[in-house]
Amino acid sequence: MTDPVLRMRDITMRFHGVTALSDVSLEVERGEVHAICGENGAGKSTLMKILSGVHPAGSFDGAIEIDGRPAAFRSLGDSEREGVVIIHQELALVPSLSIAENLRLGNEITRRGLIDWDRTMTSAADLLERVGLPQNPATKVLELGVGQQQLVEIAKALAKDVKILILDEPTAALNDADSERLLSLIERFRDQGITCILISHKLREVLRVADRITVLRDGATVETMRRDDPETGEGRIIRAMVGRDLDSLFPPRDPDIGDELFRVEHWSIAHPADPDRLVVDDASLTLRAGEIVGLAGLMGAGRTELAMSIFGRSYGRWVSGTAYKRGREVDLRTVERAIRSGVAYATEDRKQYGLNLIGDIQVNVSASALTRLARLGLLDLVRERKVADAYRYKMNIKAPSVRAVTGSLSGGNQQKVVLAKWMFTNPDVLILDEPTRGIDVGAKYEIYGIINELAAQGKAILVISSELPEVIGLSDRIYALSAGRITGELAREDVTQERLMRLMTAGA
Ligand SMILES: Nc1ncnc2c1ncn2[C@@H]1O[C@H](COP(=O)(O)OP(=O)(O)OP(=O)(O)O)[C@@H](O)[C@H]1O
Ligand SMILES: [Mg+2]
Structure with a gap:
């Protein structure tokens, strides 16, 4: 009983002769949280940039299907029209603009050709409430911490009509409490039928929210595992990522402390x-x-x-x-x-x-x-x-x-x-x-x-x-x-x- 919202097949991507991805396939079920794990440079972000049209159709080999229909995105705008929204690893807000302005950048609410500030502000307040960020929409982004900026990015995705939300290391900059809040938010999105693709190096949170996990290594798919499979755990993910076991997280140390x-x-x-x-x-x-x-x-x-x-x-x-x-x-x-x-x-x-x-x-x-x-x-x-x-x-x-x-x-x-x-x-x-x-x-x-x-x-x-x-x-x-x-x-x-x-x- 599968209902894939997304199929990526045999994706191969080269940058000036360097192969970043080779024959990668990914299938994502409608409404699931699908995590992608892998070492630095494994190709996770590249795969998502292909999916979202940042790397346009033609720059890679392979096929993408969304809702069973072939997709060939030439830009971010193309993929967004299909409901694919990516939040990049490097945040892309304009610090000198307000939250409300950032939320609507490129997606302005207008009335007779002019920006409708009343509706922009109310809609911003709504969106901020949906992501649980108690801030005034008029606040400038530069006054927010990285964690709060992350929430603004997500609110910005919600302002578009999102079907597949891609989060590239969304909690990397967040502390435990904020990460927790974000993970609950992802779970809430799942309940609303939004499919999430989550890239993260934090395996604990991957195991907490993901329904399935796909591991990439050196630009190739290693395996996709189900979280509810009793064999799935941090050890298995790490093994798939690095190709060996990792006994301890911290190397031994014998401190020699002076003056x-x-x-x-x-x-x-x-x-x-x-x-x-x-x-x-x-x-x-x-x-x-x-x-x-x-x-x-x-x-x-x-x-x-x-x-x-x-x-x-x-x-x-x-x-x-x-x-x-x-x-x-x-x-x-x-x-x-x-x-x-x-x-x-x-x-x-x-x-x-x-x-x-x-x-x-x-x-x-x-x-x-x-x-x-x-x-x-x-x-x-x-x-x-x-x-x-x-x-x-x-x-x-x-x-x-x-x-x-x-x-x-x-x-x-x-x-x-x-x-x-x-x-x-x-x-x-x-x-x-x-x-x-x-x-x-x-x-x-x-x-x-x-x-x-x-x-x-x-x-x-x-x-x-x-x-x-x-x-x-x-x-x-x-x-x-x-x-x-x-x-x-x-x-x-x-x-x-x-x-x-x-x-x-x-x-x-
Ligand atoms: N625009 C580009 N030009 C040249 N090489 C690139 C480009 N984008 C990515 N690469 C290369 O492709 C490989 C995969 O990079 P990618 O950013 O997808 O890794 P990642 O899995 O997201 O890693 P990380 O966990 O560190 O974010 C890397 O070797 C990277 O240097
Ligand atoms: Mg990356």
Whole structure:
């Protein structure tokens, strides 16, 4: 008794001779939640871009059928008219516009040729309610956190008449509570008959919402499994993804913690648009050499703002606070000075702050440390290439060469380039903001190994992560941040999820 809403058959896609997909087939039942899993670069996003017309008919081989009828989409608009809506891995909202404007961009409600603002606003309010986002539609998108922007993207999909909703790593940037809310939303859509295709590296949530799971490996379909099959579990998915078992999520580590390396005291930062509102309120923290310190907090707690303000005051209005390295005050007033003082910040938002997407891998890796590659005032390109190659190898960045354009890499591999770039500045203090966002389970292990190695070299590392198991698994010590204030500190031996959650919600 099958009723497929979508059939993709023998899809093959090549980019300049590199085969991203070969003979991939996918069948999706009407009204099911179908998850697609696979390592970084396996071809998940490419398959969905083919389905949604981003890669137009003719650029790939194979056939697509929707509701039993052949489909040949030449653009996103084509697929949307058939009810296929994709929410990309990289969000595509216009930050300077309001929520309401974003919701209706390209899909405006008009009256006699003019935008009908009354109806635009009411419909926006309706849509926001359907996705559970209690925000004023007039709010500018730049004032929202990534999690809330994700909900706006989904509301935007609902504004169109959606039959198949494709979500490419929708919860990558969300904390547990927001992810939970989004998953319930997906379940609610299923009850309303909307078919969802979900790409995710978070296997726990895949197992929670998906009816069936298709695994891709190196551009080919490995298998499709049913969730209610008793053999289906994280182990089986991982085996299918990486072709082997993975015993532990964290590599072994023997911490060797030295003296204080970095400290900030009484750090207060005001909101850029509202000088009376403190986003970070009198925070003090210490990092020791060789220590991995976690910074945990809910969305909006001020973690990224704290990190960015330390890194050259890149966020907000500085109000007060002093930073010390090895006991001596350091000047972190600009990004250049922060880098010169040995502080680096690998950002969670690779598109906006992290990478030059039209540059190749080599250019990106060296971008923040060009002086390290200069010889007689000239950039030593041979060395630059060697360094980039070394990182590509070490971090297993999937690309034909370091001359590959960064924007053409899969999301997870772009994230690895961000890490390589900041590691190459050889900082003493490295702040990692969601370092494994969008990274597959196997590659996560590799990245944890690299973080451990950096700590073993005597660097101090501050890790921000929305995934509590990750913060707990990595850190020697954890600070909890709630509403801009540090509400407590837990040593590795004392950490439990419950204790941490209590601190993260204290005073909020
Ligand atoms: N526009 C493009 N030009 C060249 N190569 C591309 C392009 N888009 C994708 N690729 C390549 O195709 C392969 C599959 O990429 P894709 O983005 O589909 O992976 P993914 O499974 O979504 O990975 P991730 O989990 O990291 O997001 C990768 O090797 C990628 O570099
Ligand atoms: Mg992808």
